[in-house]
Amino acid sequence: MGGVAAASALGPRLSWAADELNILVWCDHADPKLLQPFEQAHNVRVNVKTYEGTGTALSIIEQSQPGDWDVFVIDAPDVPQVAKQGLLASLNKDDYPWDDLFEQIRNAPYNSVEGKLYSVPEKFGYYGIAYNDSKVDGTDMSSNDVMWNPKYKGRMAVYDYYFPVIQMIAISLGMKPSDVNVQNLEEKIRPKLLELKPQVSLIGDIVGVQNALVSGNVDMIVAGAEFAVSVLTTEKPELQWTIAENGGLIWTQGLAIFEDSNKKDLANEFVKWVISPEGQGLLATSDCYWAMPTNSNAALNDAQKQILRWDEQPGFLAKSHLSFLPQPELDSAMLELWMEFVQS
Incomplete structure (x- = not known):
């Protein structure tokens, strides 16, 4: 998998170097075609652990040390629950192409808690x-x-x-x-x-x-x-x-940054990469599963858009x-x- 470390290959915390980013994510983020451009651009290694279900993720976090994890992919409706536990860092909308995200998805009530943004919707x-x-x-x-x-x-x-x-x-x-x-x-x-x-x-x-x-x-x-x-x-x-x-x-998944991450700036660069048009196209067509990118400017070709029913999205969103x-x-x-x- 090139520069990607699979879940089973994650070493103990002391072996993780300063130029590594540790992400707790769904399987679509383990795709080398998504990770390698970021790794090359930032001269960093991305260590990946995949999970299914927020309960599983919380168990992993509970067994980890503060600072072990930097980026978190989360089922969006669970964001308030996790944010209220103090696990997530607040984010700045201005760091992302917020207005380019599909309106119904970016305005979902669970992206923010008490006026603070904790999750950037990335795929739905x-x-x-x-x-x-x-x-x-x-x-x-x-x-x-x-x-x-x-x-x-x-x-x-x-x-x-x-x-x-x-x-x-x-x-x-x-x-x-x-x-x-x-x-x-x-x-x-x-x-x-x-x-x-x-x-x-x-x-x-x-x-x-x-x-x-x-x-x-x-x-x-x-x-x-x-x-x-x-x-x-x-x-x-x-x-x-x-x-x-x-x-x-509608289901939605979001990107969050852990509050106790020691690499918040690098983590935020990763979030920005995934939300960029190029990153969105790669995430949407992951080898694990395809789904709609939240960025309306995602880099997808006509065949990919047809499979994802791109032109039907306004109607789908309106009645969903x-x-x-x-x-x-x-x-x-x-x-x-x-x-x-x-x-x-």
């Missing part, structure tokens, strides 16, 4: 339906009601993540994600979620449901979209994705909802309902 996408266009009727995919269409019974996989699936069901019921509460979760969403189970042949992680779609074991992925299939579309053009006419659900962070009581109830669904 949707939870919708990913599907094999040769196996399904494409017109059926334009509604979330396809989840209960008997035509596809036994031909569906569901991404094993309670958060988006429950919100997608709320949208199908005419609710906004932020309308979900403990009462309507039980009275309205629970029956629809349990009604979905007979339709499903697989509940799995991204790799599992993606492999099932590619192999033909299923024809669609519920709560899948560009991140599940866009990286494969060039070789398998039958793999497509969409969001429902009655609304999609930002994923929200539930309060602990609701989050616990959502997780309990999800376990009932999985085990039913």
Whole structure:
């Protein structure tokens, strides 16, 4: 991987030199084509540790020493929670091409806490339906009601993540994600979620449901979209994705700098690189997964823009909802309902 140090290759803290930057990130940031230009421009080595899930990241941070980590990629709705723990440094909007970021994404409420910016949104996408266009009727995919269409019974996989699936069901019921509460979760969403189970042949992680779609074991992925299939579309053009006419659900990831980093200036240069048009094009088309860059000036060619549905983004954004962070009581109830669904 050239100048990139994989997670397993990270040495003890005392072995990290002053000309190294240590980043705790998602897999799309481990791509050499994204990291090598920054390393060469700054004569620095970027040490990468990838993780899945903010809870996992917090465990890694808890086991680390202050100053071990410099840059953090975070699921954007989790920013307030992490910032309030004092883990993130405040940022200056003027350091970034803020006005070039898609308006709905840059104005998301969770980028800032009490008026201070803690995360720069860098990549986003949707939870919708990913599907094999040769196996399904494409017109059926334009509604979330396809989840209960008997035509596809036994031909569906569901991404094993309670958060988006429950919100997608709320949208199908005419609710906004932020309308979900403990009462309507039980009275309205629970029956629809349990009604979905007979339709499903697989509940799995991204790799599992993606492999099932590619192999033909299923024809669609519920709560899948560009991140599940866009990286494969060039070789398998039958793999497509969409969001429902009655609304999609937006996910966003952000870049943050650790408060106890001893290399904040270098870390900020990394953030600026990733948010630049060139960096955004490389991040959006990472070998790990593709998704929309937040910078509207991202360096993408016409073929890449077509795969990411670039020209459709204004409409997608207008009819979609930002994923929200539930309060602990609701989050616990959502997780309990999800376990009932999985085990039913």
